[in-house]
Amino acid sequence: MLADIAARGITRVINLGDVVGKGPRGAACIALTRVHCEATVRGNWEVFLAGGGEPVGDAQAWWRCELSPDDHGWLFALPGSLDLVLSGRRVRVLHASPIDEFTRVHREPSADVFAMMFEPTPFTGVVPRADVVVYGDIHDA
Numbered sequence: 001m002l003a004d005i006a007a008r009g010i011t012r013v014i015n016l017g018d019v020v021g022k023g024p025r026g027a028a029c030i031a032l033t034r035v036h037c038e039a040t041v042r043g044n045w046e047v048f049l050a051g052g053g054e055p056v057g058d059a060q061a062w063w064r065c066e067l068s069p070d071d072h073g074w075l076f077a078l079p080g081s082l083d084l085v086l087s088g089r090r091v092r093v094l095h096a097s098p099i100d101e102f103t104r105v106h107r108e109p110s111a112d113v114f115a116m117m118f119e120p121t122p123f124t125g126v127v128p129r130a131d132v133v134v135y136g137d138i139h140d141a
């Protein structure tokens with residue numbers, strides 16, 4: 001993926017979260033992200049692994065153990081919502097939605113849900129309405 005990004009001449013990479021979890025080598029994924037991504041927003045897996053709650057199952061416990069205290073600190077400090085101004089437009093970057101990292105917005109949302117994506121929420125903080133919203137975690141590409 002990094003080679004493809006370089007081949008396309010892409011110089012700014014924004015990470016939509018879920019850097020860790022669902023697989024091994026989370027520390028290596030964090031290291032690559034920190035080098036190659038201009039910014040990263042917190043995904044639900046960052047909450048699972050950096051959160052203080054008890055791990056759910058052996059896999060989550062093991063993934064947590066792979067991470068250094070510095071990795072945990074970096075995950076914990078990630079913003080849930082990030083606004084960038086690109087070409088004069090306010091671009092809001094989210095993992096899943098402006099509700100939280102867990103509330104998924106599927107393909108073809110209702111008009112109300114679509115409109116909500118651009119508005120400030122307690123999760124995004126007091127920010128102006130977004131012109132563009134970029135998000136992932138849709139699970140039905």
Ligand SMILES: [Mn+2]
Pocket residue numbers: 018043044045095137
């Ligand atoms: Mn996710």
